[in-house]
Amino acid sequence: MRCCQMVMGPAGVGKSTYCKAIQDYAATSRRTIHVVNLDPAAEAFEYDVAFDVRDLITLADVMEELELGPNGGLVYCMEYLLDNVDWLKDELDNYDDDEYIVFDCPGQVELYSYEYNVFDCPGQVELYSHIPVMKRLLEHFRYWGYTVCGVYALDATFMGDPAKFISGTLLSLSAMVQLELPHINVLTKCDLADMEEVEKFLDLDSAALASMHELATRSSRQRLGGEQGGQGAVGGAAASDAARQEGSHIAAPASSSAQQRALPRLERLTAAIAGIIDEFSMVGFIPMDISDDQSVALVLQHADHITQYGEGLEPKDPDDEAPDDDSMAQEFYGGLG
Numbered sequence: 560m561r562c563c564q565m566v567m568g569p570a571g572v573g574k575s576t577y578c579k580a581i582q583d584y585a586a587t588s589r590r591t592i593h594v595v596n597l598d599p600a601a602e603a604f605e606y607d608v609a610f611d612v613r614d615l616i617t618l619a620d621v622m623e624e625l626e627l628g629p630n631g632g633l634v635y636c637m638e639y640l641l642d643n644v645d646w647l648k649d650e651l652d653n654y655d656d657d658e659y660i661v662f663d664c665p666g667q668v669e670l671y672s673y674e675y676n677v678f679d680c681p682g683q684v685e686l687y688s689h690i691p692v693m694k695r696l697l698e699h700f701r702y703w704g705y706t707v708c709g710v711y712a713l714d715a716t717f718m719g720d721p722a723k724f725i726s727g728t729l730l731s732l733s734a735m736v737q738l739e740l741p742h743i744n745v746l747t748k749c750d751l752a753d754m755e756e757v758e759k760f761l762d763l764d765s766a767a768l769a770s771m772h773e774l775a776t777r778s779s780r781q782r783l784g785g786e787q788g789g790q791g792a793v794g795g796a797a798a799s800d801a802a803r804q805e806g807s808h809i810a811a812p813a814s815s816s817a818q819q820r821a822l823p824r825l826e827r828l829t830a831a832i833a834g835i836i837d838e839f840s841m842v843g844f845i846p847m848d849i850s851d852d853q854s855v856a857l858v859l860q861h862a863d864h865i866t867q868y869g870e871g872l873e874p875k876d877p878d879d880e881a882p883d884d885d886s887m888a889q890e891f892y893g894g895l896g
């Protein structure tokens with residue numbers, strides 16, 4: 560049985576760190592996970608790389624030779640990979656059918672969702688939704704007999720901000736719908752996050768949504784009111800002043816009457832989107848704390864479960880049983896209360 564994970568998500572959320580964490584965890588449970596770098600823009604990662612798309616093409620070369628910007632360059636690289644998909648197939652043929660592969664995919668640049676007031680607008684790389692490169696790549700994987708689990712990573716430290724939570728949820732949903740994959744959402748960087756805040760989002764109910772809506776409203780009002788020290792997407796007015804001094808394109812929050820008038824409609828929209836996410840139970844999240852083996856085990860267990868990895872595999876030696884992921888995961892769930 561051929562199984563693999565495609566690790567996706569916005570830039571910098573911790574995709575490579577996730578790959579390293581599950582590779583290390585697997586090694587301690589006598590399982591081998593091969594990690595492949597599929598990001599032509601990758602600069603550094605700490606996992607043991609099985610093979611690397613940068614041996615085929617790099618973003619730096621494309622930008623220099625074709626005089627493309629980073630976003631156009633990344634799209635070019637991924638289309639080049641598709642045009643040379645035999646290279647990928649040849650590399651994969653070095654691995655047996657029962658070997659487990661994890662693909663560290665390029666990040667999505669989400670300037671529009673996570674930043675605020677950007678004037679000189681850069682492009683957005685939508686490899687997972689608007690540009691069908693990832694979808695076409697997945698068709699090849701299916702044709703080669705792989706069962707693919709999509710792993711969509713989102714940064715847990717963003718979860719205190721309802722606007723970012725909703726935006727992240729919609730991004731994940733968009734990837735899920737476009738790629739039509741068995742899919743899990745993983746909250747990365749839980750070791751850095753306030754877990755009490757994060758837990759509110761793990762099992763959304765109407766009470767959590769109500770508080771989310773209230774927080775969203777407060778946060779929007781702070782931004783539009785230009786409150787000093789507010790929790791805006793870029794840290795409120797103070798952060799914007801600092802950014803302006805550094806010559807950045809991030810502008811200070813503007814308090815315009817048009818924006819004020821739009822606010823109630825945006826608040827209703829926020830509430831409606833949150834209600835839909837809740838009503839259809841569309842997106843759930845699994846927290847991952849890389850400093851906690853039980854938490855890493857739980858994530859891997861979810862991924863295995865949805866691809867049915869391991870079913871039918873015989874233990875190599877009954878005395879060599881790996882640690883029981885189920886009991887570790889249950890302990891972790893218990894720990895979350």
Ligand SMILES: Nc1nc2c(ncn2[C@@H]2O[C@H](COP(=O)(O)OP(=O)(O)OP(=O)(O)O)[C@@H](O)[C@H]2O)c(=O)[nH]1
Nearest residue numbers: 569570571572573574575576666747748749751849
């Ligand atoms: N403490 C902590 N830091 C993390 C974690 N995940 C990622 N980081 C840090 O966040 C930064 C970005 O992590 P990466 O794993 O490179 O993120 P990425 O999504 O692969 O980044 P791109 O490939 O550029 O999209 C690095 O400095 C990591 O050390 C985590 O779970 N805990």
